[in-house]
Amino acid sequence: MSSPIAAIDTDVLLTVNLIRTGRAITRQQLARMTGMSRNTISSLINTAIDAGLIAPDGSAPSTGGRAPATWRFRQExxxxxxxxxxxxxxxxxxxxxxxxxxxxxxxxxxxxxxxxxxxxxxxxxxxxxxxxxxxxxxxxxxxxxxxxxxxxxxxxxxxxxxxxxxxxxxxxxxxxxxxxxxxxxxxxxxxxxxASTLPDQGRRESANILYLQVGTGIGVGIMSNGHLHLGAAGAAGDIGHVQVSGTDSVICRCGRTGCLEAVAGGWALLRDAHRAAVEGLSPHLKECLDRRGELTVEDIVTGVNAGDTECVTLMVRSATAVGDALAMVVSFFNPGRVVLAGPMPQGCPMFLDVIRRIVYERALSLATTDLEILPADSGLxxxxxxxxxxxxxxxxxxxxx
Ligand SMILES: [Zn+2]
Incomplete structure (x- = not known):
């Protein structure tokens, strides 16, 4: 299966790709990155313009003399x-x-x-x-x-x-x-x-980021110096099924017991929220369950923000387990930024507070001095x-x- 650009000359596409990824946007930068002459680059740029792949994009700041023209990838x-x-x-x-x-x-x-x-x-x-x-x-x-x-x-x-x-x-x-x-x-x-939304090229290229999703399951994406780290087989960051101490009796969806997501994942929270609603421990969750016939993690989030004690207990338990696991990963990987996605971290400031406190307490101070722990704007x-x-x-x- 080939794409519409498969028939275009490889050197043209290499040039376009450098412009697309922001690694080189002037003739001078393109010549330096590819080792080709400026005349060759000019000809490749003209071909790319004719193919509709790039367009002029103003000029870069002058370093003495005429300001160099810049090019942009036509994402449209x-x-x-x-x-x-x-x-x-x-x-x-x-x-x-x-x-x-x-x-x-x-x-x-x-x-x-x-x-x-x-x-x-x-x-x-x-x-x-x-x-x-x-x-x-x-x-x-x-x-x-x-x-x-x-x-x-x-x-x-x-x-x-x-x-x-x-x-x-x-x-x-x-x-x-x-x-x-x-x-x-x-x-x-x-x-x-x-990572593509980070404001400047330098920060994208040097980014050391952990992206932690606390959704139905739990997983971490790892970016090291601007590159995704997938691991030898692709399993890097799959921390949902690491063992959490003191929870040996909790059965996980994977068939093992005591996994992180069996304590802190969305499905585990809903299992316990359902029990709290049925047993009358949480008036808020009972009302949600009676009204709609089912519960969502968002119901727990609104319960926390409204001060429902049982919802707060569920949230703190999840945040503590995630925080413990994250503290270990932060010491090991030393990210500059941890981004948390999912209804709980995005909707519940207390969830982030608990995690920040645990990570700053447990991880090495050198690893946390400049560490940012932020919620995602929109994981979707x-x-x-x-x-x-x-x-x-x-x-x-x-x-x-
Ligand atoms: Zn498991």
Whole structure:
């Protein structure tokens, strides 16, 4: 499966990719990065302009003499299809080549329906969505809530995805969509999307970030000096199933006992929130359950913010377990920034306060002196941007290999 740019000359694409990623935006910088002459660069730039891939973008500050012209990647030159597979929803979007959404749809769709039904439905919706838009579709990016084998691009024993183990997601979607498809683990994709919003190139290139998602499950994306760290097989950062001390009797979805997410994950909170509602321990949760017949993590968040004691207890238990695990990871990795995504960290300032206190108390002071611990603005927007970037990065990698 090839993209619309596969037929374009490799040197042109290398030049365009340097401009796209912000690593070089003037003739001088491009010549320095590629080792090519300025005349060659000028000719590559003209070809890229004719192909609609780049456009003039003003000038850089002068360093004596005439200010050099700068170029920008035309992110409006094509479209990307983004698929976010979640526990109970399927999030679909058509975006530009930088992940800015053009159209989005969210379906109530349990992941337990399995890969074939899920991917067939995703392809049908995306085909319908792209019909109304002009630019060509370049590629698709798929975010999956489980470990992805780096060698095969397939889910590897995902604990919450029955039927998805080793399923050929790429081989199923590519013929249906007619474009190259790239897959990734959700939190790694969210981190990729988040990092692209950092304000300047220098900070993106030197970023040491942990992106911790506390959703239904718990996972960490790791960025070291601007590069995603996936590990030897792709399992790096999958901390949801590390053992938490003193919780040996709690059974996890993975079949083991005492896992972090069995104590602190969204599904574990809902299990205990349900019990608190039924046993009458929390008037707030009982009222939510009576009204809607089910509970969400957002109900616990509103309970915490309204001062419901049982909700506060659940939140503190989750934050303490996550904080303990994070303190260890911070000492080990020494990030400059930790970003927390999910309804609890994004909606509940107390959750972040508990985590900050534990991390600053436990981790080495050298590791925490300049450490920022921040909530994500929107984990879902980060995922969308990340899907598009993963897809477009793969297209450039394939076309310039
Ligand atoms: Zn587990």
């Amino acid at each position: 030159a094509g479209l990307v299809l983004a698929v976010g597979v979640h526990t109970s929803t399927l999030r679909l979007a058509v975006t530009d080549l930088a992940g800015q959404p053009v159209e989005r749809r969210t379906l109530d769709w349990p992941i337990t329906r399995g890969p074939e039904a899920t991917l067939t439905r995703a392809a049908e919706e995306l085909q319908d969505m792209t019909r109304r838009h002009e630019p060509p579709v370049w590629a698709a990016g798929v975010s999956l809530p489980g470990p992805i084998n780096q060698e095969t691009g397939r889910p590897s024993s995902p604990p919450i995805m029955p039927g998805w183990d080793d399923f050929d997601v790429v081989g199923t979607l590519e013929p249906a969509l007619g474009v190259p498809v790239a897959t990734g683990n959700d939190v790694n994709i969210m981190l990729l999307g988040y 927007d980060d995922e969308l941007r990340g899907c598009a970037l993963l897809a477009v990065n793969s297209v450039f990698t394939a076309a310039t290999a």
